[in-house]
Amino acid sequence: MFTGLIEEVGQMKGITKQGEAMLLVIGAARVMDGVKLGDSISVNGVCLTVTAFDRATFSADVMPETYRKSSLHQLRLGEKVNLERAMQAGARFGGHIVQGHIDGTGQIVSRENDANAVVFTVRLNDTGMLRYVIPKGSITIDGISLTVADTTASSFTVSIIPHTLSETALQHKHAGDTVNIECDVIGKYVDHLLHFRQPESAQPKSKLTTSFLMENGFL
The missing domain is CATH 2.40.30.20 (Elongation Factor Tu (Ef-tu); domain 3)
Known part of the structure; x- marks a missing residue:
């Protein structure tokens, strides 16, 4: 992790x-x-x-x-x-839970100055990933733990402070460049558990059959 x-x-x-x-x-x-x-x-x-x-x-x-x-x-x-x-047990946890398992990629649409910050807008190649991109939630861009500032139907924005920009390779990225995206793992697990459906063949079969009901006097 x-x-x-x-x-x-x-x-x-x-x-x-x-x-x-x-x-x-x-x-x-x-x-x-x-x-x-x-x-x-x-x-x-x-x-x-x-x-x-x-x-x-x-x-x-x-x-x-x-x-x-x-x-x-x-x-x-x-x-x-x-x-x-990889994080060591007992170390300070300053970012968020990052697995290093990329969900997909995105393209930088724009890079704009906003006072002391730089705002990046990133368009996702797979818009289905947007279900896990939550305003003010966590997201990872090229391994950097960032906070989502806003979202649209196909993209999201992050605001980068000068220290983060100067200490990472993001300083060399511009519009048109591709970046790796990992969404918040907690949201992915919650979504999977809420929507998971076992194949019918794997579901336990009910013992309440017609013959069982007849043999026990219910029919």
Whole structure:
């Protein structure tokens, strides 16, 4: 689990593609402290597993599902990426519950100044995700824990303070760029539980059959 508080901005050092599979090599410093094989690191909001590392880089595989669901396949050499290590038990929880499981992507429609803030408007590629995007609720953009300012029928806005902008790769994003979106997990679970329907074949069969009723004198 992650918090959506970015620890550092890394840089793409190597990208190898084979169909819809990728091997990424990412330059970093802070997240390398105590790193071990198998550790989870969020890269632009996507939870990836460390498969190799040295003093200044770590490698991670991207499988086809992640390739298709996220914007990682659009990364270029030298590009800046947001990095966060998995949260440790007992650590301060400053953002919100972030799984690193991307729900989909969106396109930045506009970037506008608003006094000391910068307002980003993001259009979702899958408008069905909007059911989980609630004004003043939490959302993750490229791994950054943010608060939804407003929504429309196909987009939402977030207002970014100067510190968040300067400390994340979002400072390099502009209209037309693709970003990874993870909606609030609590809303997704509540929605699933409220609307889940088992297949008819999996539902328990009632013992109240016509023959049972006849044999026991009810018919």
